[in-house]
Amino acid sequence: MIRDAAAAVGVAWRAAPVLLLGHLAAGALAGTAPVAAAWFTKLVLDRLVAGQTDDLVWPALALAATGALTVVIVQGSQYLSGELERRVAVLTRDRLYTATGRMTGLAMLEQPAFQDRLRMAQAHSDSGPRLILESAVGGVQSLITLLGFLGSLAALSLVLAATVLVAAVPALVAEIQLSRRRATVLTALSPTERRQFFYADLMTSLDAAKEIRLLGLNALFRKRMLSEFAHANAERRRLDRREFGVQGLLGVLGALVAGAGLVWAILAAGRGLLTVGDVAVFLAAVAGTQASITAIASRLGTAHNALLLFAHFQEVTKAGPDLPCPPDPAPVPELSNGIELRDVWFRYSEDHPWALRGINLTIPFGQSLALVGPNGAGKSTLVKLLCRFYDPTRGSVSWDGVDLRDMPVEHLRARIGAVFQDFMSYELTATENIALGDVDGAHELQIGTAMKHRVHAAAQRAGVHDMLTGLPRGYDTMLSRLFQDEDDDTGVLLSGGQWQRVALARAFLRDQRDLLILDEPASGLDADAEAQIHARLAAHRAGRASVLISHRLGSVRDADQIAVLVNGRLEDIGTHSDLLGRDATYARLFRLQANGYAPA
Numbered sequence: 399m400i401r402d403a404a405a406a407v408g409v410a411w412r413a414a415p416v417l418l419l420g421h422l423a424a425g426a427l428a429g430t431a432p433v434a435a436a437w438f439t440k441l442v443l444d445r446l447v448a449g450q451t452d453d454l455v456w457p458a459l460a461l462a463a464t465g466a467l468t469v470v471i472v473q474g475s476q477y478l479s480g481e482l483e484r485r486v487a488v489l490t491r492d493r494l495y496t497a498t499g500r501m502t503g504l505a506m507l508e509q510p511a512f513q514d515r516l517r518m519a520q521a522h523s524d525s526g527p528r529l530i531l532e533s534a535v536g537g538v539q540s541l542i543t544l545l546g547f548l549g550s551l552a553a554l555s556l557v558l559a560a561t562v563l564v565a566a567v568p569a570l571v572a573e574i575q576l577s578r579r580r581a582t583v584l585t586a587l588s589p590t591e592r593r594q595f596f597y598a599d600l601m602t603s604l605d606a607a608k609e610i611r612l613l614g615l616n617a618l619f620r621k622r623m624l625s626e627f628a629h630a631n632a633e634r635r636r637l638d639r640r641e642f643g644v645q646g647l648l649g650v651l652g653a654l655v656a657g658a659g660l661v662w663a664i665l666a667a668g669r670g671l672l673t674v675g676d677v678a679v680f681l682a683a684v685a686g687t688q689a690s691i692t693a694i695a696s697r698l699g700t701a702h703n704a705l706l707l708f709a710h711f712q713e714v715t716k717a718g719p720d721l722p723c724p725p726d727p728a729p730v731p732e733l734s735n736g737i738e739l740r741d742v743w744f745r746y747s748e749d750h751p752w753a754l755r756g757i758n759l760t761i762p763f764g765q766s767l768a769l770v771g772p773n774g775a776g777k778s779t780l781v782k783l784l785c786r787f788y789d790p791t792r793g794s795v796s797w798d799g800v801d802l803r804d805m806p807v808e809h810l811r812a813r814i815g816a817v818f819q820d821f822m823s824y825e826l827t828a829t830e831n832i833a834l835g836d837v838d839g840a841h842e843l844q845i846g847t848a849m850k851h852r853v854h855a856a857a858q859r860a861g862v863h864d865m866l867t868g869l870p871r872g873y874d875t876m877l878s879r880l881f882q883d884e885d886d887d888t889g890v891l892l893s894g895g896q897w898q899r900v901a902l903a904r905a906f907l908r909d910q911r912d913l914l915i916l917d918e919p920a921s922g923l924d925a926d927a928e929a930q931i932h933a934r935l936a937a938h939r940a941g942r943a944s945v946l947i948s949h950r951l952g953s954v955r956d957a958d959q960i961a962v963l964v965n966g967r968l969e970d971i972g973t974h975s976d977l978l979g980r981d982a983t984y985a986r987l988f989r990l991q992a993n994g995y996a997p998a
């Protein structure tokens with residue numbers, strides 16, 4: 399907890415040291431103002447009662463100046479706090495997304511617990527340090543006020559000063575417990591909120607709009623969202639009620655102490671033990687002491703709560719890379735022999751069934767391997783292991799004899815081009831959508847003349863150049879209608895097959911890479927386009943290894959090798975004619991598909 403507090407202050411210090419110091423100084427000044435105002439009031443009242451009107455001017459002026467200064471400090475403090483939060487936000491976001499960038503695998507992102515932590519970190523990383531600092535500054539401010547008023551109170555009655563102090567202990571304890579409870583409830587509600595966002599998102603998502611409307615799912619998802627919402631509200635209500643009860647009791651206790659003090663002060667003044675000014679200071683001190691203690695308790699609670707939430711940010715940013723990285727990684731050589739899977743077993747987690755079972759397979763350099771098999775056989779999983787999105791649970795994948803785990807993962811991926819089954823459609827211009835295939839991550843996307851030529855060539859190979867040229871702004875057209883200016887609605891939505899060609903063009907931009915992976919690259923293409931794409935792929939096979947996944951067996955029959963996966967096992971491997979001759983899964987599936995095209 400202390401380490402998290404130091405980290406939060408460290409973040410603010412790194413983001414804006416001068417603002418931080420200014421904020422602290424403003425807090426300390428603001429803390430002395432109420433005490434000074436009380437004593438100036440006493441001077442004014444005592445001199446008024448004593449008829450010393452000539453000596454009234456400076457305490458009255460000082461009282462007015464204190465009031466004015468307080469207003470300036472409060473306003474200035476608010477500005478400093480806002481600016482500090484803005485600068486902290488830039489720094490925390492940078493750290494958060496640098497940390498997620500260090501997670502080079504997929505397993506961590508797939509864990510619900512990590513997703514919850516990430517969401518909490520995203521939600522509280524900006525406000526966390528601000529709340530912690532504000533609580534610290536506010537706490538110091540209230541402490542200064544408290545000490546000043548306690549001193550004043552002690553000068554008038556030691557017993558009363560001690561009573562006010564002791565009466566404050568329950569408030570401190572209660573506030574800390576309440577804040578702990580608040581943070582626990584927030585964390586426990588995270589999965590509920592995740593589901594709530596999921597349903598809310600579904601109902602407004604463009605991708606889901608067709609099905610939601612056709613199947614009439616809006617009412618169902620709205621009810622589910624509201625039910626999650628109601629569950630979260632019930633928890634929050636329980637918390638608010640508890641808070642209401644505790645704070646109410648504490649308020650009554652404080653009022654009783656203040657009331658008793660007031661009676662004592664009036665009786666003492668009646669007996670001539672206190673002046674009118676003393677009574678004024680006394681009243682201000684009792685109220686000020688109680689208010690400061692309540693403020694300190696509440697600041698402590700806020701800081702405690704903010705710290706518990708900020709811990710999520712700390713955990714995410716401190717998490718190491720999710721794929722082990724050797725201390726002295728081997729450079730990734732250009733592929734010259736091939737990639738070998740040796741007795742590879744893989745499951746997504748210990749609770750999941752095996753997705754790959756003892757796969758032994760070689761993908762020789764300069765050759766193409768087709769992966770075929772029924773749904774869920776493990777084809778995409780195998781491809782994900784080739785890109786090292788996961789490490790095999792058992793066995794190894796090696797690149798020219800070097801285990802992928804011994805290589806820097808970013809170097810490995812720099813040698814791979816891929817189109818995944820669930821490829822991305824970026825809401826950017828057509829040029830950017832393709833140029834993203836070859837970026838230097840450290841720099842902004844540079845689209846000079848040379849890059850434009852390469853983008854056009856890749857688009858031509860993917861058979862999408864003419865279509866892109868014909869768009870309202872050619873290659874500069876936004877492939878989205880979401881990010882338009884009011885007076886510019888030239889963005890377009892592409893069809894599924896057109897998007898697939900753009901994704902292919904993006905992969906072709908990386909065609910100098912050693913391994914080309916195409917997971918169902920032509921599933922959305924018309925028959926002409928599919929034939930063209932496969933002819934082009936075949937022409938570019940030399941000089942690299944390629945892996946092609948397809949359910950349309952006619953399109954993989956020319957592959958140098960066809961591997962048949964069934965239920966995570968390698969059932970068979972060979973050329974098209976080898977496999978047809980063996981009369982197993984491949985031959986059965988091929989004949990089934992071929993029959994569909996045979997004349998009736």
Ligand SMILES: Nc1ncnc2c1ncn2[C@@H]1O[C@H](COP(=O)(O)OP(=O)(O)OP(=O)(O)O)[C@@H](O)[C@H]1O
Pocket residue numbers: 508746750753771772773774775776777778779780819
């Ligand atoms: N991220 C994941 N977490 C847990 N299980 C997964 C994950 N991805 C895939 N699986 C499971 O692993 C198995 C293999 O899936 P995979 O996607 O590799 O099959 P596939 O052969 O590519 O299927 P398809 O032809 O339908 O694309 C399936 O049982 C699937 O449910």
